[in-house]
Amino acid sequence: MVKGKILPTILAVLILLLVVVNVVLALGNQTLQTELSERQQFIAQGMQLETLNRQVMSVLVNMAMKSNDAELKTLLMSSGINLGPNPESPAGSK
Numbered sequence: 001m002v003k004g005k006i007l008p009t010i011l012a013v014l015i016l017l018l019v020v021v022n023v024v025l026a027l028g029n030q031t032l033q034t035e036l037s038e039r040q041q042f043i044a045q046g047m048q049l050e051t052l053n054r055q056v057m058s059v060l061v062n063m064a065m066k067s068n069d070a071e072l073k074t075l076l077m078s079s080g081i082n083l084g085p086n087p088e089s090p091a092g093s094k
């Protein structure tokens with residue numbers, strides 16, 4: 001009689017353990033999905049800012065070229081923006 005009750009008890013404990021493991025894995029998966037979603041949002045915002053950055057740089061370059069503002073040109077060149085050939089240098093000098 002006792003052996004007939006042990007097997008269902010062992011199976012019930014095993015099922016309970018599997019349920020607990022399943023819950024723990026589901027919570028871990030949910031945390032990873034949240035983190036991934038935040039990273040995707042960060043990347044998307046970065047792409048939007050990159051577009052805005054290009055537009056701002058384009059406006060600044062146009063403004064520097066139209067106004068011939070030496071300080072603005074220097075600032076842009078120090079930031080790695082190429083303004084083309086230097087108009088102040090003589091054409092024949094090396």
